[in-house]
Amino acid sequence: MPPPSPHYSCRGCIVSANFLDRLRAVLLAILLTTAFAVPALAGPFEDAVAKFANDDFSDTDEAIGAVAASGNPLAFPIISALQEGRLSADPDTKKVFVTGSDGKIIDAATGAAVDKLPDSAAAVRLNNRLRRAVEAAVGSLTLLSPDPAKRIAAAQSVFKSHEESALPVIDGALAKETNKAVKAAFTEARAAILLYKADATEVEKLEAVAIVKAKGDQEAMALLTGLGNELPPNVARAVTSAIASIQSNLATWSMVQNAWYGLSLGSVLLLAAIGLAITFGVMGVINMAHGEMVMLGAYTTFVVQEVIRTRYPGLFDYSLLIAVPLAFLVAGAIGVLIERGIIRFLYGRPLETLLATWGLSLVLQQAVRTMFGPTNREVGNPSWMSGAFEVGQITITYNRLWILCFTLAVFVILLAMLRYTALGLEMRAVTQNRRMAASMGIATSRVDALTFGLGSGIAGIAGVALSQIDNVSPNLGQSYIIDSFMVVVFGGVGNLWGTLVGAFTLGIANKFLEPVAGAVLGKIAILVLIILFIQKRPRGLFALKGRAVEA
Amino acid sequence: MLTQLTHDIATVSRRRWLAATAGLVLGLAAFSNAKAQETIKVGVLHSLSGTMAISETTLKDTVLFLIDEQNKKGGVLGKKLEAVVVDPASNWPLFAEKARELITKDKVSVVFGCWTSVSRKSVLPVFKELNSILFYPVQYEGEESERNVFYTGAAPNQQAIPAVDYLMKDEKVKRWVLAGTDYVYPRTTNKILEAYLKSKGVKQEDIMINYTPFGHSDWQTIVADIKKFGSAGKKTAVVSTINGDANVPFYKELGNQGIKATDIPVVAFSVGEEELAGIDTKPLLGHLAAWNYFQSIKDPANEKFIKAWQAYTKNPKRVTNDPMEAHVIGFEMWVKAVEKVKSTDPDKVIDALPGIEAKNLTGGTSKMLPNHHITKPVFIGEIKANGQFDVVWKTPGLVAGDAWSKELEGSKDLIGDWVGKKCGNYNTKTNKCGGQGS
Numbered sequence: 001m002p003p004p005s006p007h008y009s010c011r012g013c014i015v016s017a018n019f020l021d022r023l024r025a026v027l028l029a030i031l032l033t034t035a036f037a038v039p040a041l042a043g044p045f046e047d048a049v050a051k052f053a054n055d056d057f058s059d060t061d062e063a064i065g066a067v068a069a070s071g072n073p074l075a076f077p078i079i080s081a082l083q084e085g086r087l088s089a090d091p092d093t094k095k096v097f098v099t100g101s102d103g104k105i106i107d108a109a110t111g112a113a114v115d116k117l118p119d120s121a122a123a124v125r126l127n128n129r130l131r132r133a134v135e136a137a138v139g140s141l142t143l144l145s146p147d148p149a150k151r152i153a154a155a156q157s158v159f160k161s162h163e164e165s166a167l168p169v170i171d172g173a174l175a176k177e178t179n180k181a182v183k184a185a186f187t188e189a190r191a192a193i194l195l196y197k198a199d200a201t202e203v204e205k206l207e208a209v210a211i212v213k214a215k216g217d218q219e220a221m222a223l224l225t226g227l228g229n230e231l232p233p234n235v236a237r238a239v240t241s242a243i244a245s246i247q248s249n250l251a252t253w254s255m256v257q258n259a260w261y262g263l264s265l266g267s268v269l270l271l272a273a274i275g276l277a278i279t280f281g282v283m284g285v286i287n288m289a290h291g292e293m294v295m296l297g298a299y300t301t302f303v304v305q306e307v308i309r310t311r312y313p314g315l316f317d318y319s320l321l322i323a324v325p326l327a328f329l330v331a332g333a334i335g336v337l338i339e340r341g342i343i344r345f346l347y348g349r350p351l352e353t354l355l356a357t358w359g360l361s362l363v364l365q366q367a368v369r370t371m372f373g374p375t376n377r378e379v380g381n382p383s384w385m386s387g388a389f390e391v392g393q394i395t396i397t398y399n400r401l402w403i404l405c406f407t408l409a410v411f412v413i414l415l416a417m418l419r420y421t422a423l424g425l426e427m428r429a430v431t432q433n434r435r436m437a438a439s440m441g442i443a444t445s446r447v448d449a450l451t452f453g454l455g456s457g458i459a460g461i462a463g464v465a466l467s468q469i470d471n472v473s474p475n476l477g478q479s480y481i482i483d484s485f486m487v488v489v490f491g492g493v494g495n496l497w498g499t500l501v502g503a504f505t506l507g508i509a510n511k512f513l514e515p516v517a518g519a520v521l522g523k524i525a526i527l528v529l530i531i532l533f534i535q536k537r538p539r540g541l542f543a544l545k546g547r548a549v550e551a
Numbered sequence: 552m553l554t555q556l557t558h559d560i561a562t563v564s565r566r567r568w569l570a571a572t573a574g575l576v577l578g579l580a581a582f583s584n585a586k587a588q589e590t591i592k593v594g595v596l597h598s599l600s601g602t603m604a605i606s607e608t609t610l611k612d613t614v615l616f617l618i619d620e621q622n623k624k625g626g627v628l629g630k631k632l633e634a635v636v637v638d639p640a641s642n643w644p645l646f647a648e649k650a651r652e653l654i655t656k657d658k659v660s661v662v663f664g665c666w667t668s669v670s671r672k673s674v675l676p677v678f679k680e681l682n683s684i685l686f687y688p689v690q691y692e693g694e695e696s697e698r699n700v701f702y703t704g705a706a707p708n709q710q711a712i713p714a715v716d717y718l719m720k721d722e723k724v725k726r727w728v729l730a731g732t733d734y735v736y737p738r739t740t741n742k743i744l745e746a747y748l749k750s751k752g753v754k755q756e757d758i759m760i761n762y763t764p765f766g767h768s769d770w771q772t773i774v775a776d777i778k779k780f781g782s783a784g785k786k787t788a789v790v791s792t793i794n795g796d797a798n799v800p801f802y803k804e805l806g807n808q809g810i811k812a813t814d815i816p817v818v819a820f821s822v823g824e825e826e827l828a829g830i831d832t833k834p835l836l837g838h839l840a841a842w843n844y845f846q847s848i849k850d851p852a853n854e855k856f857i858k859a860w861q862a863y864t865k866n867p868k869r870v871t872n873d874p875m876e877a878h879v880i881g882f883e884m885w886v887k888a889v890e891k892v893k894s895t896d897p898d899k900v901i902d903a904l905p906g907i908e909a910k911n912l913t914g915g916t917s918k919m920l921p922n923h924h925i926t927k928p929v930f931i932g933e934i935k936a937n938g939q940f941d942v943v944w945k946t947p948g949l950v951a952g953d954a955w956s957k958e959l960e961g962s963k964d965l966i967g968d969w970v971g972k973k974c975g976n977y978n979t980k981t982n983k984c985g986g987q988g989s
Contacts, residue, residue, distance in 0.1 A: 057943070085936070127933060127943040128722060128837050131813045218782035226784025250779075261771045268769065366600055374604035376799060380831055388807050397807040400771070469803065470768045471796045475602055479766045514772045519763040520733045 045070045049078065049109045052096045052124050053089035060130055068137035069165075074098075076141045078108050083134045088121040097121060136161040143169050148179045155185035159219065162192040188215055192223055205235045213242035217393050221246050253393035258511050264400040266507025267407040268469070270500060271462040272480040273487035274411060277499040278455030279335075281488050282431050285343055285452065286350055288358035290484060291477025292365060293456045296334060297327035297463020298472045299368060302377045317382040320464060327460040335456025339449045347448075361477065369474040379467040403465050410461065415496055427451050431494075490530055492540030502541055506530075590633035591626070591895055593618060594653035596664025596674070596685075601641025602765070602795065606874075607666050609825060610688060611636060613875045614663045616863045617882045627889055635659055643673045650674040654681045660895035661686065661885055663878055668692060668735050675700070682897050686885065688877035690820060690842075692739035696954035696967025696975035699897075701884070701904060702924045703877035705843050706952040707743050711790070713929040714818050714841035715744060717944050718788045719751065722816060725785035726757045728777050731792035733762040740792050740820070746958040757785065767797045770804040778808065781815045789817040798822050799830050806834025812933070813837060824870035827938040835934045843927040844876035844913055845940045853912040870938075876912050883909035884919055905970050915949055922967030922975075924952030 048066030051059040064082070067075050077098050081087040086099040087108065096108040097117055105114045126134065139157030142150050143166065151173075158166045170190050177183045191208035194200045200208075212220045224243050231239065272294060279287045301323040308315050308322075315322070338360065346353045381399060388397040418424035429437040430447045438444050463476070470476060491502025506526060513522035537543065595614045597607035618632045626632055635657045639646040646665065653659045654677070661684045665671045668691050678685050678699040690705040718724040729744055731737025741760055748758060759780050761773060781787035793801055798821070805817065818839040824846050827835075846857065856879065861869050888903040889895055904919050911917045917925045926949040932940025954967035955976070964980040966972075974984035 125941055125943075126837075128812050128816050128839075131837055135813060218779060222782040222784050224784070225782075254775075254779075257775060258772070261769075261775075264771065265769050369600060369604060374599070374608045375825065375828060376605065376796070376830075378828070378830065381803075386807065388809060395775070395808050397771075397804070399807065469800055471799045473605060473796060475605075475766070475796065479768065511772055515776065518761065519767060519773065523764060 045072045045074075046109045049096050050094045052082075052087065052108070053091055053094040055089070055091060055122075055125065057125075057127055057130060060124060060126070061133060064130065064133050064137055068141065074108060074111050077106075079134060079137045079141060081108075082124060082126070083131075083138055085123050087124045088117055089124050090118045090121040092120050093118070095121075096124075132161075136163055140166045140169065143173055148182050151177075151179075151182045152185045155182065155189040158189040159185075159192045159223070162189075162196045162223070164193055164197055167193050167197070187211060195223065195227060202232050202234060205232070206238055209235065209238045209242050213245060216246050216249050218250065221250070250393060254515075256392070257394040258515065259508060260394060260396065262508030262511035263504065264404060264507070265511055266504035267400075267404040268466070269483055269487050269507055270411065270503035271403065271407045271465055272459075273484040273491075273499055273503055274407075274414065274496075275455045275457075275459030275462060276484045277488050277491075277496055278414075278458065279452055280485070281494045281496070281499065282427065283448070283451055283455070284350075284431075284493075285347075286354045286357065287343075287455075288354060288481065289338065289361040289364060289477075290456075290459055291479075291481035292361045293331045293335060293459035293477070294463040294466060294480055295368065295474065295477040296331045296364070297323075297460030298379070298467035298470075298476055299372060299377070299463075300327040300330045300460065301464045301467045302372075302379050302472050305379055316380070317384060319380075320382060320385075320468075323464045324461050327464045328457040329460075331460025331463070332453040332457030335459075336449050336453035338456070339452035343452065344445065344448060361481075365474045365477070372474075374474065377472040379472050381468055385468055399468050403468065406465055410458065411496070411500060414458065418496070423447075423450060427454075486527075486530060489534065490540055492542035495540075495542040498540055498542035505541075590631045591628070591889075592633050592635050592657055592659040594650075594657065594659035594662035594664065595634055595636045596639060596646065596650060596653065596662050597666065598641040598670075599636075599638040603641040603666050603670075605796065606825065607641075609872070610663075610666070610874055610878060612864060613860075613878045614882070616860060617879065619863065620859065621882075621886060627886055628893060628895075639670070643667075643669050646670045646673045647677050650677045650685075651681070654678075654683045659683070660889075660897075661900070663688070663881065665689070666874075671700070672735075684885070684897050684900060686878070686881035688874045688881060690873070692736045693743070693954060693956050694739060694959075694962055696922045696924070696969075698901060698923075698969055698975065700923060701881060701919065702952065702954075703881040703884075704874060705927060705929075706924055706954065707740055707956055708953045709843060709927050709929055709950045710820055710841050711740050711744055712747060712958075713946055713950070714820070714839070714931060715747065715790065717841075717931045718790075718816070718818060718839075721944065722788060723786050724788040724816075725753070726759075726780065726783060726787040727753065728759045728761065728780055728787065728789040729792070730761045730763070730773070730777075730789055732765055732767075732794040732797060734765070734794075737762065737792035737794065741790075743956045743958045744790060746960075750958065763793070763797065765795065765797065768800045770801045771808075774801075774804045774808050774810065777815065778810060781810075787815050789815060791817050791819040792821060793819070794821045798826055802830055802835050802838070805838075811837070812839070818931070823872040823874075824939060825872045827934065828870060830938075832934055832938045833936050836936055838934050839943075840932050840934070840940060842873040842930055842932065842940075844871075844873045844911070845930055845932045845942060846871045847932070847935075847939045848913045848930070848942060850912065850914040852910060852914065856912050880909045880911050880917050880925065884925075901969070917949065920951055921970040922952070922954040923969060924954055924967075926951045 044066065048063045048070065051063035064079065067078055078087060081098045086101070087096065088099065089096045097105055097114060098108050099105050105117060106112060107114055135157050139154045139161065140163065142154040143158070145151050145154065158170065167190070170186055170193070174183065174186045174190065177186060188211055191211040194204050194208040195212065212223055221243065224239050227239055275293065276287065276290045279285050279290065301320065304323040304326060305319045308319050342356055342360065343353060346356060385399045385402055388395045418428060426437070426442050426447045429440070429442060430444050434444055466476070487502045487506060488499055490506065491498030491500070510522055510526050513525055517525055593614070595611050597611040598604050599608055599611060615634050618634050621627065622631050635653060637649040637653060639649045650662065653662055663686045665674060665685070665687050666689050671687055674685065675697060679697070683699060685700045686703055687700055688703050690710050691702070693706040727748060729741045731741055745758060745760070763773065777789060798819070816837065816839055818841055820841055822840050823842060857871055860871055861867050884904060884907045885900070887907050887909065888900050892899040892903045905921045906919060908916050908918045911927070913928055915928055917927055919925055928949050929946040930942050931944040932942050935941050955962040955965040957963045964978050965976050966979055967975045968977055969975065972984065977984050
């Protein structure tokens, strides 16, 4: 703990050294101001705290400002409780309470412990304007937090708010900071403040522009473009050139970003289409109920999560791992049933198959609607699938990244299965030449059922992944069926590699078109391109050659 | 011998079966005859399957609930109400067929139904031709006033414009993203909003308009674009007319890419309690919605309604939403109008409805206007962590619904007036009936 500089010393505070040790942040509150308050005596701090009880946004706003600037040791607990919805107020007695994150309740004005909240107490309400004020207050109150991550977050929030009042603290903190990353964040925050400070010198401002330019992201851009026109001409020129350089940098990154989004969309397309590549591509069954297999997989995930939520809440992060095999079994079993019950009577009659499976898809949808209701079901993201991280100037969300990995894993496993297992060999044999395979003693009807079950099962596990990014509703499958057929036909019927290349090509093309043409036109353009492509190469990207084609 | 026995059983059972059927048929006939004399039929035209089932099923339940409540009070004109429910299956042409069936075959006195504007447009000719009454409970794009339709949802000036005003005044928003699903409601609303924003001095470069297909699920590019658009140093907000299912992945992507309401707030016109039931709302804290009703509004009438509704659906967690309240108001208005003229004759009821008042669930009294729209309060709510809304702003009084937007060149001189002028699109400049529209 750095010793407080003498002229900021806390004269008259009734604060134990122990408490200061624990909550270094409080120190800042004290550093911030030479004014001091004595808890337990009515004063400006108590008046400010009482304003939280008025349930009026502008009063709450004033209270936040007054409390944050009060230097009272309770300021930080109050403001952070407010941010997390743990600050409550009793409108009748005008008393305000802080419920600690450990569940202990104290009176916000005095710090005295309270047994329980009065019945009439309600959480203090915030709106966006106030939330911003709270964030800025927390930022300036946590600049000296012992946790480097918190110090960085605080510096970033100061960067955004560029409040002049934080400058002395930042200067002090910067001198003592040893952590490189934190130091950089502090320097940027300081630059942001100087840029907006009216009486900063031209040299200071030019330095600040250089620092912000080096930061080079969208926030830096926002900061620079937000500067008014009242700048010295030299600084104004520097700002303009910094904006131009950040812009060109961001433009390069946006290409990378489009490519990543394309890969991500491609992986979703591939995942949805991969099962169809088996049932339609390999077996030649026009399976309109494919999307419903995806939906069944998603609902399996929902059921698994419901059971986990009610019985074993600790397992929630593993819910998807549990759901994957179950979804495969559920969808696969239904697939086998469909093949045995309907499709085996319709081999070689594509029109009837199309109608029968389409009817089946409606039946399945309505069945799910009757069982689970027409509304969306909530499937939660496990913690390892929430949030994002940044690479350079692009944001990569974890759920998309995991889906990409998962898709590739499914693809590799499927490929290996077809290549190296006995069942895979039989499947290839039956689909390439049914009569020859039968003559060799392969039970073709059993293989048909298993192949269809495999395709459906894979659609089911696709549903597990898609439940993380889309709605779990009875209509889930419908939105993927067209895209799946598009991918399989484009890639070349009967070729898994074709499906892979097709999916990623379409995904990336779509994402590069979208910023230019918009989502609606982009999609239309893709469809038109596919139609033209199919005219030229009716068998898709990777056409099968040889006798199997005619079979 | 065995054959003989089975034959006997067969004969006997066949005879019995015949007799039983005959009895049943007679009984049914008598029953339905008796019923036809003593009930008033109410048509319910909401999709129970297909894409719109997610939203419309609740409204079907709402009308059944209202009918049940009314029957407990003794029905209308001394007769019980009887619901006739049909399923137009989210299929727009089927809406027209089912509407015709309700009016001609089932002889309903009034129909409560439709959600999407395209379904309403599809049934309009049927209601005009057969002269019946439709109560339409959903917020919509305006630019319409028909003699046979009563619009109990919000017109743009009762939802979109106040929401934009709030963002401009309270959040000091200077840059606007108008994002919507690609169909008539978002397109018209955004046209109105664009004209309104420009009239308030917002420049073209500060408005970004984006449309996406129905059920759009890959929002990465658009959310990144919004982020980029928002980094121009001016406070930015998104006005979302994104409809239906597409909202869930949109909000998920916003949360994942870390766009918080304090940075770029999103105000939505089609996201209510029902839609939020399918998402984890914690990352959405502070995003906004504009409606004329929220479940969280503290009012005795609302609390009573929620209690009764949850008891009726036997689900203590069942949420309520804005279009439900619109049906509550519409239903009460219809009952009052029928009791006023002591008849269910469509012509009499249509003439009686303007001027009828009904309590809404938020402590005010809504009134049916001559243009067949109603007066409503407008609320702005922020999404809370529990999936409910916290009202942060409301209009001082009730706002009268404009059938024709004052912001658009083609419609600003038009009014709907079915009392004095007997016209849905009366041009106040030329003093003639029949401007733009039908």
